[in-house]
Amino acid sequence: MMFSRRSHFYRLLAGFSVLACSLVSPAGAADDSALLEVEMSSPLVLAGAPRTAYLRIGLRGLRHATEDRAPLNVAIVLDRSGSMQGEKIDEAKRAAIAALDRLRPDDIVSVVSYQSTVDVVVPATKLRDRRTVQDAIQRIQASGKTALFGGVSKGAGELEKFLDENRVNTLLLLSDGLANVGPSSPGELRQLGVSLARQGISVTTIGLGLNYNEDLMTGLAMASDGNHFFVEDARDLESVFAAEFGDAVSVVAQGVRIRVRCADNVRPIRVLGRDAQISGQDVYASMNQLFHDQTRFLMLEVEISPGAPGRVQQVADVEVGYRNLMTAQNRTLQSSATVTAAANKAAVERRKNRDVAVEVVRQIGAEQAQAATILRDKGKVDEARIAFEKNSAYLESNAAVLKDETLREEAVSNSRASQKVDNDAEWQRERKVQQEAQYKTRQQRIDASPK
Amino acid sequence: MKPKLIAVLALIVLVPLAVVAWLGAKAMGDEQAMRKLGFHELMLGQLSAVDAVLARSVEAYRERLLNEMQPFTLDVDELRRRTRNSPYAVQFYVLGPEDRLIYPPVALADQLTLDERQALERTQQIWDEGEISNRRVDALDSPRGSEYASAGDARWHVWYRDRGLQMILWVREGDYLYAAEVNRTRLLADLITALPETDALAPELAEGQVRLIDSIGRPLYEWGAAEPEEGAEPDVETAVGEPLGAWRLEYYASSSVAGAALGSGLWWNFSATWVLLAMGVFALALYFYREQAAEMREASQRVSFVNQVSHELKTPLTNIRMYAELLEDNIRARDAVEDNQPLTRYVDVIVFESQRLSRLIGNVLSFSRGRRDALDLHPKPGVVDDVIRRVLDQFEPAFESKKVRIDFSPGAPDETSFDPDVLEQILGNLASNVEKYAASGGVLEVASRQEADRVQITVQDRGPGLSAAEGRRVFEPFYRVHNRLTEGVSGTGIGLAISRELARLHGGDLVLLPCEVGARFQLTMSCPPDGKE
Numbered sequence: 001m002m003f004s005r006r007s008h009f010y011r012l013l014a015g016f017s018v019l020a021c022s023l024v025s026p027a028g029a030a031d032d033s034a035l036l037e038v039e040m041s042s043p044l045v046l047a048g049a050p051r052t053a054y055l056r057i058g059l060r061g062l063r064h065a066t067e068d069r070a071p072l073n074v075a076i077v078l079d080r081s082g083s084m085q086g087e088k089i090d091e092a093k094r095a096a097i098a099a100l101d102r103l104r105p106d107d108i109v110s111v112v113s114y115q116s117t118v119d120v121v122v123p124a125t126k127l128r129d130r131r132t133v134q135d136a137i138q139r140i141q142a143s144g145k146t147a148l149f150g151g152v153s154k155g156a157g158e159l160e161k162f163l164d165e166n167r168v169n170t171l172l173l174l175s176d177g178l179a180n181v182g183p184s185s186p187g188e189l190r191q192l193g194v195s196l197a198r199q200g201i202s203v204t205t206i207g208l209g210l211n212y213n214e215d216l217m218t219g220l221a222m223a224s225d226g227n228h229f230f231v232e233d234a235r236d237l238e239s240v241f242a243a244e245f246g247d248a249v250s251v252v253a254q255g256v257r258i259r260v261r262c263a264d265n266v267r268p269i270r271v272l273g274r275d276a277q278i279s280g281q282d283v284y285a286s287m288n289q290l291f292h293d294q295t296r297f298l299m300l301e302v303e304i305s306p307g308a309p310g311r312v313q314q315v316a317d318v319e320v321g322y323r324n325l326m327t328a329q330n331r332t333l334q335s336s337a338t339v340t341a342a343a344n345k346a347a348v349e350r351r352k353n354r355d356v357a358v359e360v361v362r363q364i365g366a367e368q369a370q371a372a373t374i375l376r377d378k379g380k381v382d383e384a385r386i387a388f389e390k391n392s393a394y395l396e397s398n399a400a401v402l403k404d405e406t407l408r409e410e411a412v413s414n415s416r417a418s419q420k421v422d423n424d425a426e427w428q429r430e431r432k433v434q435q436e437a438q439y440k441t442r443q444q445r446i447d448a449s450p451k
Numbered sequence: 452m453k454p455k456l457i458a459v460l461a462l463i464v465l466v467p468l469a470v471v472a473w474l475g476a477k478a479m480g481d482e483q484a485m486r487k488l489g490f491h492e493l494m495l496g497q498l499s500a501v502d503a504v505l506a507r508s509v510e511a512y513r514e515r516l517l518n519e520m521q522p523f524t525l526d527v528d529e530l531r532r533r534t535r536n537s538p539y540a541v542q543f544y545v546l547g548p549e550d551r552l553i554y555p556p557v558a559l560a561d562q563l564t565l566d567e568r569q570a571l572e573r574t575q576q577i578w579d580e581g582e583i584s585n586r587r588v589d590a591l592d593s594p595r596g597s598e599y600a601s602a603g604d605a606r607w608h609v610w611y612r613d614r615g616l617q618m619i620l621w622v623r624e625g626d627y628l629y630a631a632e633v634n635r636t637r638l639l640a641d642l643i644t645a646l647p648e649t650d651a652l653a654p655e656l657a658e659g660q661v662r663l664i665d666s667i668g669r670p671l672y673e674w675g676a677a678e679p680e681e682g683a684e685p686d687v688e689t690a691v692g693e694p695l696g697a698w699r700l701e702y703y704a705s706s707s708v709a710g711a712a713l714g715s716g717l718w719w720n721f722s723a724t725w726v727l728l729a730m731g732v733f734a735l736a737l738y739f740y741r742e743q744a745a746e747m748r749e750a751s752q753r754v755s756f757v758n759q760v761s762h763e764l765k766t767p768l769t770n771i772r773m774y775a776e777l778l779e780d781n782i783r784a785r786d787a788v789e790d791n792q793p794l795t796r797y798v799d800v801i802v803f804e805s806q807r808l809s810r811l812i813g814n815v816l817s818f819s820r821g822r823r824d825a826l827d828l829h830p831k832p833g834v835v836d837d838v839i840r841r842v843l844d845q846f847e848p849a850f851e852s853k854k855v856r857i858d859f860s861p862g863a864p865d866e867t868s869f870d871p872d873v874l875e876q877i878l879g880n881l882a883s884n885v886e887k888y889a890a891s892g893g894v895l896e897v898a899s900r901q902e903a904d905r906v907q908i909t910v911q912d913r914g915p916g917l918s919a920a921e922g923r924r925v926f927e928p929f930y931r932v933h934n935r936l937t938e939g940v941s942g943t944g945i946g947l948a949i950s951r952e953l954a955r956l957h958g959g960d961l962v963l964l965p966c967e968v969g970a971r972f973q974l975t976m977s978c979p980p981d982g983k984e
Contacts, residue, residue, distance in 0.1 A: 117649040117660070117674045149636075150643050150672050157644030182643075182671050188636045191541070195637035198538040277535060277564040284535055 029333040033252040033324045034290055035060040036333040040315065041356045042349075044342040047309045052269070053302055055337055056356045057260065057318055059287070060295040061252045069249050070325035072107040073167040075124070075155035079175040079208075080113045084142040088208060091234035092174055095241040097134050102245045103127050108167070110158035111137055114151030115144030116181055124158040148175055149182035152192065152203070152220070159201055166328045168251045168289065169201045170226070172244060174237075176208035179216065186219040193223025200255050202226035202288040204244050207436075208234060210428055214435040222439065223275070225288035230436040232429070253290040253331075256322040258298055259283070263314040265305040272299035272363035273442035290322065297444035299363055306341035313339045354402055359444070361398040365391055365410055366441040369417070373434060376421050388418035413437060456743060460736045468729050475721050482717060490704075494687040498700045501646070501661060506692050508645040512638055515539050516620045516631045517605055523624050530554045534566070539634055542570035544578075544619075546628040552578055553627075570632065573612060574619070583608050583621050583630065607694035614667050616697055643672045658705040659686070666697035677705030758819040761812045768812065772805040799848045806845050810879045817876065817949045818928070826956055828870045835863035835906050835978065836899055838871045842878040843897065846886065853890040863901035863908075867978040873953045874976065877961065880946040881910045881972055889914020892969050904979040905959070913969040922963045926951045950974075 029036045041054040076096050080089060096111070103109065110124040111133065122136045155171045163169060183189065193203055204226035205217040214230070221228040227247065229240045260283040262268050268283050276285035276298070285298050306313055315337040324331045342348055372387035392414035399407035413434070420430040519537050524530065525545060534543050545554040555567035563571070577583060605622040608630075618638070621630040646663070660675035662685075685701035779798040820826045843857050850857055885895050892913025900907045917925060924930045928948040947961070954961040958977025963970065 116678055117676075118643075118672075119649045144678060147673065149640070153640035153643035153672075154648070156640055160644070181673055183636060183639065191634060192636040192640055195538040195634050195640075198536055277531075277566060279531060279564045279567075280559075280562045284531075286535075 029335045030062070031324065031331050031333065033062050033064070033292075033326050034320075034322065034331070034333065035062060036318065036320050036335050037295075038316075038318050038335045038337045039353055039356055040337050040339055041360060042352045043339060044348045044351045045304050045306045045313070045339045046345055046348050047306050047341040047343050050267075050303045050305045053304050053315075053339065054272075054356055054360050055260070055300040055302055055316060056353075056359060057258060057298040057300070057320075058295045059256065059258075059290055059297075059320060061250070061290040061292040063292040064252065064326055068326070070251060071167050072103060072109075072248050073124070073159055073162050073164060073169045074103070074107065074245075074248065075110045075112060075159045075171045077112045077114065077151045077155040077171060077173045078140060079115075079146060079148070079151070079177065080140050080142045080144075081115045081146040081177055082143050083146075083177045083209075083211065086142075088176055088234045089140065089142040091237045092208070093137050093140060095237035096137050098238050099241040099245045100127065100130060100133060102242070102249060108162045109133060110155065110161075112151055112155045112158065113140050114147045114154070115142070116147055117144070118147055118150040118154045120154055120158060124161045145180050146175065146177045147181035148173075148179035148216075149184065149189070149192075152189075156192075156196055156201060160199070163199060163201070165200055165255060165323050166325060168248050168254065168325070169199075170244075170248050171196070171201060171203045171224075172206070172241075173203060173217075173220070174206045174208060175212050175217065177211050178213050184213075184216065186213070186215040189216050190219040190223040193220045193226075197224040197286070197288055200288065204228070204247075206231055206237070206240055206244075207432060208237070210432065212432075214432045218435050218439045222442065225286070225443075227443070228436060228439045230432045232432075247289075247291055250291045250293070251289045251325060252292045253322040253324055254288055256287040256290055256296075256320060258285045258287070259319045259321075260285075260298075260300060261317045261319070262302060263316060265307075265313070266315050267303040267305075269301040269303055272301060272360070273366060273444060274298070291445075293447060295446055297359060297446075299359060299444065304339060306339070309341050309343040311341045313341060315339055354404075358398075358402050358404045358407060361395065361402065361404075361407055362410065362441055363444075365395045365407070365414070366438045368394065369414055369434060369438055372414075372417070373431065373438075376427065376431070381421050384421045385418045388414045388421065392418065410437070410441075456740065460740055464729075464732050464736045468725070468732060471728065472725055475725060479718060479721055486717075491687055494702050494704070495689060498661070498687060498689045498702055501700055502689065502692055504645050505642055505663075505695065508642045509638075509695065512539065512633070512641055513605060513607075513620055516633070517622070519543075520620075520622070520629050520631055523627070523629050525553060525627070527554055527556050531564075537631075537634075539637055540631040541634045542566070542574075542632045544570075544574070544630040544632070546578065546630070548626045550578070550581055550628070573617070574632065577608070577610070577619070582610075583619065583628065609694045609696075611666060611697070616666055616695065618694060639671060646672055647674045649674055649676055660703045660705075662701045662703070663691075664699050664701055671698075675703075677703070679703035679705075754819060754822070757815060761815045761819075764808075765812050765816070768805060768808055772802070772809060775801045775805055803845065803848055806879075807883065810876065810883065813872075813876050814880065814945055814949050817953065818945050821949065821952050826952070828873065828956060830868045830870050832866055832868050833871050834866050835869065835874065835901065835908070836861040838874050839863075839878060839897060839899055839908065842875055842882060845879075846882045849886050850890075850895065853886065854893060855885070855890050856894045858894060858896045860896070860898040863899040863906050865901055865980065867901070867904075867906065867980050869906070869976060869978040870957065873957055877950040877953055877974055878908070878910070880950045881974075884946065885910070885912045885914065889969060891915070901978075904977055906976045906978045908974045908976075909964075909971065910974070911966065911969060911971040916966075916969050917963065925963065926961075 037058040037060070039056045039058070041056070045051050045053060076099075078089075078092055078096065084092065100109065105126060105128050107127050108124055109122065109127050110120065111122040113119050113121050121140060122133050125133075127133065152171065152173060155173070159169050159171060178184065183192075196203060201224060203220050203224040205221045206229045207214055207217045208231050210232070218228050220226075227244060229244075231237055231240050260268070262281045262283070264281075266281075268278050268281065270278070271283060271285060274285060276283055283300060287296055287298075290296060300316075302315065304313065304315065317336045318334065320333045322331055322333075323329075368387065368391040372384050372391060375387055376384035392411045395407050395411035395414060399405070399411060417430055417434055420426040516539050519533055519540060520543065525547075530543050530545065534540065537543070543554065544552065547553040552571075555563055555571060557563070557571065605620050608619040608621055610617050616635060618633040618635065619630050620633065621628060623629075642663070647661075658675075658677050660673055660677055660679055662673045663671045665671050683703055686704045687702040689700050690696055691698040691700060775798060779795075779802050782794050782798050817826060839859065839861065843859055847857065882895070885892075889895075889912035894913050896909070896911040898909045898911075900909075925947050929944040930948075951961040954974055954976060959975035961972060961974050964973050965971075
């Protein structure tokens with residue numbers, strides 16, 4: 001009964017969207033911190049049978065005129081298990097202390113360290129007294145096992161004390177080993193990440209060395225929409241911390257909720273690379289943070305049943321809600337996309353949106369690389385090698401057609417992976433490289449070149 | 452003598468020490484058991500306090516879930532929005548009348564999201580079998596049931612899946628049942644946030660470690676500075692209260708804490724005291740032993756001195772005695788002619804006294820030889836009665852002067868083999884005693900008897916006699932009966948002792964027989980008839 005009411009609502013909405021689309025053209029909307037762009041893989045669709053098409057929803061963070069930024073609420077969670085002894089812990093402490101320099105006195109910082117047990121080294125506090133925080137970090141010593149879950153829990157607990165939708169709430173997790181106290185499966189950590197993300201907390205994970213569980217670390221980051229870094233050499237930690245804090249201070253909007261409402265003769269198939277919910281005609285997804293001068297994407301695969309040639313077809317309405325951190329207000333942007341049915345296949349190809357096509361290939365390449373990795377995990381070395389090789393060829397051919405250098409780089413990366421599946425030691429490292437690369441791809445986040 | 456002394460001293464030292472040790476150990480054991488019990492109780496109390504923290508966290512979580520569930524709605528879009536945005540629940544559920552699932556909308560299977568399908572997979576059995584809906588609120592007997600009533604009568608439903616605890620919070624509202632499936636990792640994270648850090652233990656637990664363990668024995672969270680050894684057993688454990696009843700809290704005491712609590716300090720104190728005591732007693736024993744040894748050394752030096760002197764005296768005395776006897780013989784021969792009475796008497800005295808001195812020296816030398824186990828016999832053929840007679844003859848002048856009559860009944864006339872010197876010495880001692888102590892009786896009866904290879908001699912006086920107690924001790928060396936009679940009488944106190952020893956050496960004995968008047972000694976000797984030797 002409820003459903004029929006809803007479909008009635010859709011029909012109304014569809015009618016309205018056509019009107020909206022004609023008003024807001026080309027499909028886009030903006031306020032002072034974000035710009036919403038909705039593009040189709042091609043504005044034309046071949047008339048006749050249902051066709052697969054891709055919808056790219058891009059959200060670009062805008063730089064503010066003033067140098068002002070949103071205050072941070074950061075928890076630094078450091079692994080101080082026995083394996084961190086020596087250079088690793090020293091570099092980690094140095095990196096954390098150096099990162100503090102980027103913060104302002106009104107930013108909130110907490111520091112948690114964990115081994116078998118967990119210590120709140122610095123409880124959440126405004127960074128008025130830098131010296132105390134630095135000293136506390138300096139005193140951290142490494143020993144014992146790895147209670148990663150406990151560390152993240154306590155870190156989240158510190159963030160929660162000052163949880164504020166107008167602050168950038170970030171947990172920075174550093175680990176070099178396998179979690180062996182408390183929950184330690186990627187699934188469990190992902191569930192925690194999802195929960196934290198829903199409260200507006202993102203978790204950035206830094207895997208140090210070759211012994212951490214990259215699935216757990218990427219899973220946690222992915223679920224909470226944070227970053228993930230693979231750092232092989234502890235001396236690179238400082239730059240990674242700097243990059244992460246650079247990100248945190250460039251957040252212009254957060255709590256991004258995207259709703260895509262597909263038109264009647266458009267069927268949502270799947271969202272590439274990220275978690276999303278498809279419920280009937282509706283697609284829901286969320287991103288935690290939007291950074292200035294960067295664009296984040298949502299790639300939606302749809303099946304369109306086009307009408308007669310020449311007919312303009314409504315594809316979807318997009319609504320994006322978020323917290324504008326500059327104005328400390330909730331904002332909503334709306335846009336929509338249309339396609340026109342065309343009789344001529346060549347015309348469809350000619351009008352193809354190259355950027356969207358590249359992104360589609362990139363996402364599919366990442367999916368296939370993930371599948372190849374899973375084959376290797378199951379011990380199917382030969383099949384994994386073939387899968388990587390095939391994926392490399394796929395990326396290479398598309399790079400040629402689309403004339404895109406980034407795709408060619410990914411083809412090279414896959415080709416390298418195919419050569420390393422044989423050797424366990426090399427694969428251990430390569431797997432981490434692959435996971436990091438695939439993660440970056442799936443984050444669908446690129447520097448926005450000013451148009 | 453020395454080994455015996457050492458044994459006695461060792462006994463004196465070791466027995467009390469052993470008794471003290473045993474009593475102490477027993478007391479310690481009791482004390483330790485008490486302390487262990489107290490320690491256990493204390494730790495259990497601490498763990499209960501931790502459990503209370505967990506209970507508060509669970510309660511807070513429940514409040515949050517309830518907040519997200521309210522206001523109660525049947526609107527699927529709103530429920531989906533809540534599910535998408537809830538940090539605490541992974542899925543909300545609504546059951547309508549007749550317990551049909553309204554949300555997730557199973558009736559519209561193609562509209563279900565992937566998450567909803569997975570959620571139904573997890574919980575289908577619960578809804579199909581009415582595990583929650585068939586439960587009546589008042590039939591619940593949860594330990595914390597009374598608390599539920601306070602907040603909208605929401606209750607937990609707990610089940611196990613994927614190696615872990617799964618929880619649903621549910622509440623009935625009219626015809627509808629609203630439920631929220633807990634994000635269990637988030638719940639755990641919240642519990643951990645509420646639990647202490649490494650060093651934030653209660654003072655009593657500071658040196659140990661507490662672990663929260665889940666239903667499959669996996670440690671979820673640990674705190675406390677002391678890492679227990681791999682595979683160590685918890686010192687105290689307790690189950691977590693409902694709804695996390697399958698979890699438990701374990702406390703591992705560090706060895707130092709457990710030691711202190713269980714009284715290893717106590718043991719140390721006791722051991723130290725005991726050792727000090729033992730050292731004291733040993734020192735005392737050692738002191739006594741050294742004193743005693745020094746005394747004995749001195750005594751033996753004295754004995755050896757006396758021995759030497761006796762030896763030195765023996766040869767000149769033998770000469771004196773021999774020449775005195777020669778002189779006596781000469782004088783007697785002359786007396787018969789000239790009747791020189793006084794001269795005879797003088798010589799008699801010299802002879803008698805030299806005999807007495809010989810006897811004394813003989814006793815001393817026998818005694819010291821007996822101490823060294825160096826007494827031996829020199830049996831010769833002879834007649835016992837002759838020897839008795841000779842001894843009595845020697846004493847005749849002395850007895851005569853003290854008006855003592857000698858009454859000898861000889862009964863051992865056969866020749867036999869024995870040591871005449873030994874017999875002479877024994878009889879001399881007995882006679883000398885009579886002369887010294889029993890002269891008042893006025894008579895000395897001596898009787899001998901010989902049968903087969905034994906000779907028995909009885910010496911009886913009519914003097915003051917010996918009491919039973921004295922009788923028992925007269926054979927002890929250096930024992931002298933003290934009374935008015937013995938006062939002023941000289942003696943060494945070894946005569947009877949050495950006599951008995953000699954008698955025993957001779958295969959017989961010297962005993963004091965009971966009698967009504969005076970003292971009656973009986974000497975027996977083993978004297979094989981001559982030639983049978």
